[in-house]
Amino acid sequence: MSGADRTGAGARLAGKVAVVTGASNGIGAAVARRFVAEGARVVLADLDERAGRALAGELGAAAAFERCDVSRPADLQAAFEACEARFGRLDVLVNNAAIQSTHDFEATDEAEWQRIVDVNLKGAFFGIRQAIAFMRRAGGGAIVNTSSTFAIVGSPGYSAYHATKGGVSALTRAAAVSLIKDRIRVNAVCPGTTMTEGLVAGVRATAVDYDAAMASYAALQPMGRFAQPGEIAGAYVFLASDEASFVTGAELVVDGAYTVV
Numbered sequence: 001m002s003g004a005d006r007t008g009a010g011a012r013l014a015g016k017v018a019v020v021t022g023a024s025n026g027i028g029a030a031v032a033r034r035f036v037a038e039g040a041r042v043v044l045a046d047l048d049e050r051a052g053r054a055l056a057g058e059l060g061a062a063a064a065f066e067r068c069d070v071s072r073p074a075d076l077q078a079a080f081e082a083c084e085a086r087f088g089r090l091d092v093l094v095n096n097a098a099i100q101s102t103h104d105f106e107a108t109d110e111a112e113w114q115r116i117v118d119v120n121l122k123g124a125f126f127g128i129r130q131a132i133a134f135m136r137r138a139g140g141g142a143i144v145n146t147s148s149t150f151a152i153v154g155s156p157g158y159s160a161y162h163a164t165k166g167g168v169s170a171l172t173r174a175a176a177v178s179l180i181k182d183r184i185r186v187n188a189v190c191p192g193t194t195m196t197e198g199l200v201a202g203v204r205a206t207a208v209d210y211d212a213a214m215a216s217y218a219a220l221q222p223m224g225r226f227a228q229p230g231e232i233a234g235a236y237v238f239l240a241s242d243e244a245s246f247v248t249g250a251e252l253v254v255d256g257a258y259t260v261v
């Protein structure tokens with residue numbers, strides 16, 4: 001394990017039960033691993049059954065996989081019901097599943113726009129909406145949305161993706177204020193460029209020369225490299241844990257200073 005992958009482990013989430021969407025791969029998988037290492041029980045909710053079931057098997061009795069398309073509110077509802085049935089409660093939701101748009105403005109057609117909005121923004125909205133009743137039954141909870149540095153800065157491509165991540169950040173603030181009455185905290189993590197399957201697929205779809213594009217992206221990073229998923233996961237542990245009891249409506253930017261240079 002490289003230094004960048006190394007994660008601490010303890011019991012910062014002992015007794016908590018979480019649903020993590022988009023948990024089969026990438027940042028979501030790293031979050032699920034860290035949550036279990038910190039004492040949580042986790043439902044991995046994702047479309048990718050093969051990778052999700054493999055990860056759940058590796059994590060053992062503290063994890064279960066539920067097939068879920070976050071763009072379908074009924075699927076989210078079913079995942080939360082399965083979580084409550086299996087682990088007794090729902091304390092934490094990580095709204096993490098998302099897809100990238102791969103086009104700039106003029107090349108984005110209505111179908112692409114709709115799909116991105118349905119997964120990235122509608123998925124987060126209905127994740128929050130459907131989780132409220134479950135968390136109320138649990139006496140409160142914590143929701144962590146995955147936004148992005150692309151909610152903060154622009155780029156010459158990925159235009160629909162930028163719009164949805166800006167929406168996720170605004171949604172985070174709105175829900176934080178609205179759900180104080182339900183003892184539910186709502187925060188967001190804004191990852192910087194992170195080495196995941198999603199990143200690789202996005203660059204492959206947009207770049208003429210993949211290696212050159214990755215090298216030029218890396219050169220734009222103040223730290224000269226991308227994050228590893230394990231380096232992002234700790235922010236989710238903090239925001240989901242009782243250490244963050246007074247933190248709500250916040251965005252935790254984990255980007256190696258990409259947005260501050």
Ligand SMILES: NC(=O)c1ccc[n+]([C@@H]2O[C@H](COP(=O)([O-])OP(=O)(O)OC[C@H]3O[C@@H](n4cnc5c(N)ncnc54)[C@H](O)[C@@H]3O)[C@@H](O)[C@H]2O)c1
Nearest residue numbers: 022024025026027047069070097098148193194196197198
């Ligand atoms: N990797 C980066 O550089 C980066 C940077 C900033 C933000 N993010 C955000 O982090 C999150 C995770 O990204 P990643 O890079 O790990 O992506 P990834 O593509 O590696 O993993 C995403 C997971 O979401 C799942 N998924 C996709 N559509 C789904 C749907 N409709 N319903 C349920 N699951 C679905 C996929 O099967 C996959 O397991 C996303 O919200 C992404 O926007 C990533």
